[in-house]
Amino acid sequence: MSTRIDHPSLPGVWLTTDIDEMDRDAIHAFLATSYWSEGIPKDTLVKAMQQSLCFGLFEGQQQIGFARAVTDRATFAYLADVYIEPTHRDKGLGIWLTEQLMAHTDLQGLRRMMLATRDAHSLYRRFGFTKLTKPNTIMERWRPAIYREGKE
Numbered sequence: 001m002s003t004r005i006d007h008p009s010l011p012g013v014w015l016t017t018d019i020d021e022m023d024r025d026a027i028h029a030f031l032a033t034s035y036w037s038e039g040i041p042k043d044t045l046v047k048a049m050q051q052s053l054c055f056g057l058f059e060g061q062q063q064i065g066f067a068r069a070v071t072d073r074a075t076f077a078y079l080a081d082v083y084i085e086p087t088h089r090d091k092g093l094g095i096w097l098t099e100q101l102m103a104h105t106d107l108q109g110l111r112r113m114m115l116a117t118r119d120a121h122s123l124y125r126r127f128g129f130t131k132l133t134k135p136n137t138i139m140e141r142w143r144p145a146i147y148r149e150g151k152e
Contacts, residue, residue, distance in 0.1 A: 015057045019049050022056035023063035039147035057097050064088045065097055073106040079115035102127050
């Protein structure tokens with residue numbers, strides 16, 4: 001079930017969880033040049049969107065932000081691909097987008113939520129995110145150049 005929510009104080013700003021309303025070209029244009037998913041192929045992004053709970057942020061009909069939660073909707077979620085277009089920053093939209101994501105019905109009662117960020121720690125601390133409690137128990141398989149070099 002998709003959700004549409006209008007921003008309480010910015011007329012014309014709204015978000016949706018309906019990926020059919022989202023501008024995949026705009027999302028891809030941003031993410032393909034971001035530090036965390038540089039070079040991501042559009043078909044890979046679309047597949048990721050189809051398998052995630054996505055939040056598209058709009059002003060009128062223009063996509064101005066995005067976030068997705070990779071989740072089983074019962075125990076775990078990983079927050080990914082969060083962005084606000086540079087021309088729309090410093091208006092509290094990142095906070096609002098994250099508030100709506102965190103409040104979504106499918107993300108309640110989860111045992112663990114995780115994310116990775118290089119520069120938005122203060123934003124996510126507002127929502128209870130901290131450094132890893134037990135970093136010695138977390139492992140990863142990290143392939144940051146996979147989109148530039150092809151699948152390994």
